[in-house]
Each structure stands twice: as C-alpha cells, then as structure tokens.
Amino acid sequence: MSASITLAGESQIALKQSQKKPLIITRFIFANVPGLNPETPVDRAAGKPSAGQIVQVYDIPEQNAGFVNPNQVVYSCQLGSDIGDWDFNWVGLEDAEGVLFAVSYVPLQQKRKNIPPQQIGNNVTRNFLVAFDGAMQLTGVKIDASTWQHDFTVRLAGIDERERLSNREMYGRACFFGKALAFAKSENGFQLNAGTAYIEGIRVFMSKPWPFTGVIPVGTITLDVCLERQLNDRVATWKVVYGEKGDYTDAAGVRHYCVPLAYYASATEIYDARPAEPIAGALMQHFAARDGDYANLRARGTTKEDVELGNLPNAKSDDPNTNSSEILATTAALNKLQKQVGDSMTGMVAGFSMSWPPEGWLRCNGAAVSRTTYARLFAMLGAHYGAGDGLTTFNLPDMRGLFPRGWDDGRGVDPSRAFGTFQDMMIHSHAHTASAAAVGDHLHAAWTDAQGNHVHRTWTDAQGNHNHSAPSAPGVGQGAGGPNTIQMSGGAHETSWAGNHAHNVGMDAAGHHAHNVGVGGGGAHTHGVTVTATGGNETRPKNLALLFCIKY
Structure with a gap:
C-alpha cells in the first residue's frame, strides 16, 4: 500500500501559499482501476481515473477534517451499510477546485450494501493522512483529530516505552557492541564506526560509518538519542553534540538520552568513553547460555572453606566502619564508604x-x-x-x-x-653591598721630556776704568813715556789704561739629558663600583x- 501527494497537489500548495489563500480539500474519490498493483509507488503525475472506473464520491463534512500536528492533517470518510455494492483499489483526495491532491493504492476491497435477509452489508472507514510544512495553517483545519478518531497514540507510546524499559533492564544505561559508534580516524578525517548500540533501551544502528565534517572542538563528544515521532510512527533518532550534556526533555515533550562517546584532546589524543561489550553475535552465544557454564567465572569454585568463613550468610555488614577480618562488606557498605570518601573530598x-x-x-x-x-x-x-x-x-x-x-x-x-x-607577585625588600679591594700605599711614576743638546750662558760684571800696576823694583821709576808707562830696570815698558770693560766667560754644553720628577704616594683608598640589574618580568622557581x- 502506498500514498503520496500528487505533483498537481504540490503545485496547489505552492500556489495557495503564495496567494495567502486556504487549500480546501472537499471530497474522497473511490475507483476500481483494472490491473493496479498496490505495492507499486503512486504515479504522482497521473490524473483521476476515467469516469467508468470511479465507483463512489464522498463529500467530506467539515467535522471530518482534523490535525495531528502543525504539519499533518487527516481527512476521514465513513461509508455506512446503506451504500453499495462496489469494489475499489484506488482512493484519492480532491480539492474545491477539482485538483487531484493525493492518491493511495490499496488492495482490492469490497463495499456491500445491507439487504436483509439476502445480504449483510458492511461499514467502511477510510482516513487519509497528508503531511507537508504548514499543513494545518494552509488547510484551515482547527479540530484535533484525536477528538473524533480512534487514537492509538497512547497505547502505541506505551508499547514503545515498555520495549525500551525491557531493553534498559538487559543492556543498562548504555551498551555498545564491540567498536560500534566508536570515534575513530578515517581516510578523510574522523568518523563514527558502524554497528549497534543500546542507549537507555533505544536501539541505535548504523549500517555504515558516519563521517565528521568541520572543525572538532576539544572536549567531550556526546551521542544524543531519542524516540522521535515521524508522521504516524515513532523511530529512534540520534545526533552528535559537543560538550558534556545531561538527559533532557525537548519542547515537543520527547525525552533525550545523552551519553559520552569520546574525549577529543587533539588529533593524536582521543580517549574512548563508551561502555563497550565484546558482543559479536547473538546474545545467547555471547553469554554462553546454551550450557550455563561460565568457564572464566572464578566464583563457581568458591566455597566457605576457601575464604575461611564458617557462617558465610551471617558474616556480612552494611557498616563501612566495621573493622573485622571475619566480616564481608556488602555493596551497601561500599556505597556508604564511597559516599563518605567523596563527600569528604x-x-x-x-x-x-x-x-x-x-x-x-x-x-x-x-x-x-x-x-x-x-x-x-x-x-x-x-x-x-x-x-x-x-x-x-x-x-x-x-x-x-x-x-x-x-x-x-x-x-x-x-x-x-x-x-x-x-x-600578586612581590620581592622581599633587601639591599646589595659592593666593594673594591684596597691597593695600599704606593707611588705613581712621573717624568719630564728630554731637553736636547744645549748650552748655558754665563758672564762677569763690569770692572770700570782702572789700571793695572806692576810691583816696584830697584831702579824702576816713571818712564819717559809719562804716566802711562812704567820704567823698569833694564829698559823702559809702556802700557795703556784698560778702560771700562767686561770679561766674557764661556761654558761647555751639558749634553742630551732629562730631568726626573718625583710624585708622592696616593695613600690607602678604594674605588666606587656600579651594579647593573638583571632578571625577567616575574619572580618564580622552577615549576611544572x-x-x-x-x-x-
């Protein structure tokens, strides 16, 4: 059985939306089309059957149109036992302008009229659900379909919830089969592996890997799972979200369950967060339920004698403060202890x-x-x-x-x-001392430059006008020459006055030489020292x- 909105119906939707006019569905059309296969897809381009194939037309009362949600409306037809006889395998919806809006193919069915006592007639009820964005607003339907239809929504939702809870009791909060839905590298980046998982009892199945697109932020990668209503069914849907996220209920009242898949630190640091089980086939085989023997289960061989407890059922305690080697701690005691430790931290x-x-x-x-x-x-x-x-x-x-x-x-x-x-950071107040070593009492050498070869001039003072006298001797007297002559024995000698004159004195050169100069000692003393700053923009020790x- 298949049903679809026709191409003409889609055109009517677009036209009415653009004109801001309502789309009014007015009638059901029943026809018997020879050779029609109800399993084949509806020919959306086909028109209405010929007049000879149409067996019944039903005008839809206003109260027989209702909405399921804003995007789904349903039209209902009730044919009483006073109508018949005819067969049908084709059902259509027509709007007020005579446009074939939607078609459904059904297996050949009979409609019989009640003719006592020869024939017992039947009643036929047919509902036609159409879904498109804004269906409720465009058609002007304002009656809730649940007020006049047999509403199995609650019952079906209850079945879904019972199945979910049954799975929850078997698989727990989350159970991933092997590497199913594991976050892993792929040829083009990253992906979630194909496989099966149960999240809060909802079965999630991927037949092929699901690739990631875009930049993956650092942090937790979370799987968000819910049972979402789609048309007249509820199906398991899921999505991947980033960051830690708890369970929540969305605006439509649907409960979402969120479990971490992995922690993404970098392209080389990926940590698997899935609670996985090595389930590769049927659970009966996985649990070895065929013979009930768990070869790897150590507890099957444990006896009271093994643990030296003669009264095993009574040797237990819920008190985490009990200190006895003869008493076993129960899970209640362990939970209390865990809470004590956690609360204290x-x-x-x-x-x-x-x-x-x-x-x-x-x-x-x-x-x-x-x-x-x-x-x-x-x-x-x-x-x-x-x-x-x-x-x-x-x-x-x-x-x-x-x-x-x-x-x-x-x-x-x-x-x-x-x-x-x-x-804020701070350096303790302190000072830096500095000194220079004393050099002691010492001398500083000094010198003058050489003067070269030179002479020193000298002189005698002038004597004035004077004479030079000679000692007297016998027979000596004034000569015939007068006062400027001296008469000496043996002959006469005459000298003149010397007059005012000087006597020059010569001195030899001293030769090339230097003059040494002495400098006194500086005494004991020190020299000032300047210390320059060093370091960075903070004070810190070596650290990690x-x-x-x-x-x-």
Whole structure:
C-alpha cells in the first residue's frame, strides 16, 4: 500500500501559499482501476481515473477534517451499510477546485450494501493522512483529530516505552557492541564506526560509518538519542553534540538520552568513553547460555572453606566502619564508604597531569556553574569566589597560572591575608653591598721630556776704568813715556789704561739629558663600583604546569 501527494497537489500548495489563500480539500474519490498493483509507488503525475472506473464520491463534512500536528492533517470518510455494492483499489483526495491532491493504492476491497435477509452489508472507514510544512495553517483545519478518531497514540507510546524499559533492564544505561559508534580516524578525517548500540533501551544502528565534517572542538563528544515521532510512527533518532550534556526533555515533550562517546584532546589524543561489550553475535552465544557454564567465572569454585568463613550468610555488614577480618562488606557498605570518601573530598583542589578534569572534578578556571547541579560544592563554597548570576550559578576558584599557598590562619608569616584571596607577585625588600679591594700605599711614576743638546750662558760684571800696576823694583821709576808707562830696570815698558770693560766667560754644553720628577704616594683608598640589574618580568622557581581542579 502506498500514498503520496500528487505533483498537481504540490503545485496547489505552492500556489495557495503564495496567494495567502486556504487549500480546501472537499471530497474522497473511490475507483476500481483494472490491473493496479498496490505495492507499486503512486504515479504522482497521473490524473483521476476515467469516469467508468470511479465507483463512489464522498463529500467530506467539515467535522471530518482534523490535525495531528502543525504539519499533518487527516481527512476521514465513513461509508455506512446503506451504500453499495462496489469494489475499489484506488482512493484519492480532491480539492474545491477539482485538483487531484493525493492518491493511495490499496488492495482490492469490497463495499456491500445491507439487504436483509439476502445480504449483510458492511461499514467502511477510510482516513487519509497528508503531511507537508504548514499543513494545518494552509488547510484551515482547527479540530484535533484525536477528538473524533480512534487514537492509538497512547497505547502505541506505551508499547514503545515498555520495549525500551525491557531493553534498559538487559543492556543498562548504555551498551555498545564491540567498536560500534566508536570515534575513530578515517581516510578523510574522523568518523563514527558502524554497528549497534543500546542507549537507555533505544536501539541505535548504523549500517555504515558516519563521517565528521568541520572543525572538532576539544572536549567531550556526546551521542544524543531519542524516540522521535515521524508522521504516524515513532523511530529512534540520534545526533552528535559537543560538550558534556545531561538527559533532557525537548519542547515537543520527547525525552533525550545523552551519553559520552569520546574525549577529543587533539588529533593524536582521543580517549574512548563508551561502555563497550565484546558482543559479536547473538546474545545467547555471547553469554554462553546454551550450557550455563561460565568457564572464566572464578566464583563457581568458591566455597566457605576457601575464604575461611564458617557462617558465610551471617558474616556480612552494611557498616563501612566495621573493622573485622571475619566480616564481608556488602555493596551497601561500599556505597556508604564511597559516599563518605567523596563527600569528604568535596571542595578539595588538586593538580592533574592531563589537560582535562577527571570524573567528579571541575576545572579551577573561575567558571560560573549551576547551584543545583553542584549543590554540595555550593553549600561549601557559597559565593566566596563569585556569585555567578546571583541566582542559579556560582563561580569556581580560578587557579590558572598561579602557585598555591597555605593560608596564614593566624601564624603571622602572611598576616592580614583573607582566606581564598588573590595575591600578586612581590620581592622581599633587601639591599646589595659592593666593594673594591684596597691597593695600599704606593707611588705613581712621573717624568719630564728630554731637553736636547744645549748650552748655558754665563758672564762677569763690569770692572770700570782702572789700571793695572806692576810691583816696584830697584831702579824702576816713571818712564819717559809719562804716566802711562812704567820704567823698569833694564829698559823702559809702556802700557795703556784698560778702560771700562767686561770679561766674557764661556761654558761647555751639558749634553742630551732629562730631568726626573718625583710624585708622592696616593695613600690607602678604594674605588666606587656600579651594579647593573638583571632578571625577567616575574619572580618564580622552577615549576611544572598542571591542571588544577576542584572536587564537587
């Protein structure tokens, strides 16, 4: 059986939408078309059957048109037992302008009139569902179809939910068969592998890998699965979203279930987050249910004697504080212990050697997070690190780029410091001393340049006018020459007056020589020293960059 809107019907939809006029469907047409195969697709280009093949026309009352949703309307025809006799295998819808709007092929069916006592007639009800964008608005249908049709929606939804819950009890929250839907590299980038998975009881199946397009952001890759209504059915649909996402209900009231597939750190760092099982065939074979023997299950050989407990059923406790080697802890005790440990760590800050937070931790990046989702952490931190939006969120501490420091808490090492506050860098006040070694008492050499070969002039002072006398001797007297002569024995000698004169004195050159100069000692003293600055734009020790997270 097949049904479709005709090409003429599609043209009517476009025309009425452009004219902003309603599309009015007015009648059913029943026909018996010889040789019609109900399994073949509808010939959308064909027109109405010939007049000789049309067996019945039914005018649709206004109350027999209803809407299923904004994009689906249904028209209903009720033929009573007073109508007949004829057969039909073709059903059509016609609009007020005589345009064949939609066609359905059906197996050959009989319509018989009630003619007592020879023949018992039958009633025939036919519903025609048409779907296109804006169908309810364009056709002007305002009656909810559920008010006049037999509505199996609730029952069918209940069947779907019962099946989902049955699968949920078998497969749990999420179960991936082997490598099904695993995030992996492909020839052109990345893909989700083909295969089967059950998410909250909804079966997800991909016959071939699903490729990723565009840039993949760093973080969690999540699978979003739901049972979505499509026409008159509910089918499993899924999509891939980025980031951590919890289960939610959309605007149409459909419940969505979200499970992580992988954590994408980089093209070379991909971490599988799927809870996978090595299921490669039928579950009966996988669980070895044919003989009930699990060869790898150690518990089948364990006895009370193995664990030295003579009263095994009574040697158990739900109290995680029980300290006895003769008592086994129950799962209740383990859950309590886990809660005690987890609760005691809430608000704890730790550094991790990976670039993403582990489960149960949040990045210390100052982000605003939900006060209800992280209620226990909010109860401890409050708005100390920021009030978020002041109503639904609060801020986490921001440790990015910082070293942790112990709170002074009254010790006096870091006084007047409020708890949990930021402190900028600082260098302790100090001075640098510098000195130069004393050189002691010493001399500094000095000299004059050589003067070359030279002479020193000298002289005698003038004597004035004078005479030179000679000693007297016998027979000596004034000569005949007068006063300027001296008469000496043996003959006469005469001299003149010397007059005013000087006597020159000559001196030899000193030769090429130098004159030494002496300089006194400088005494003990020091010389000033200048020290230049060094270093970078902050003070820090050798360190390792870690991701600081807080336990919630």
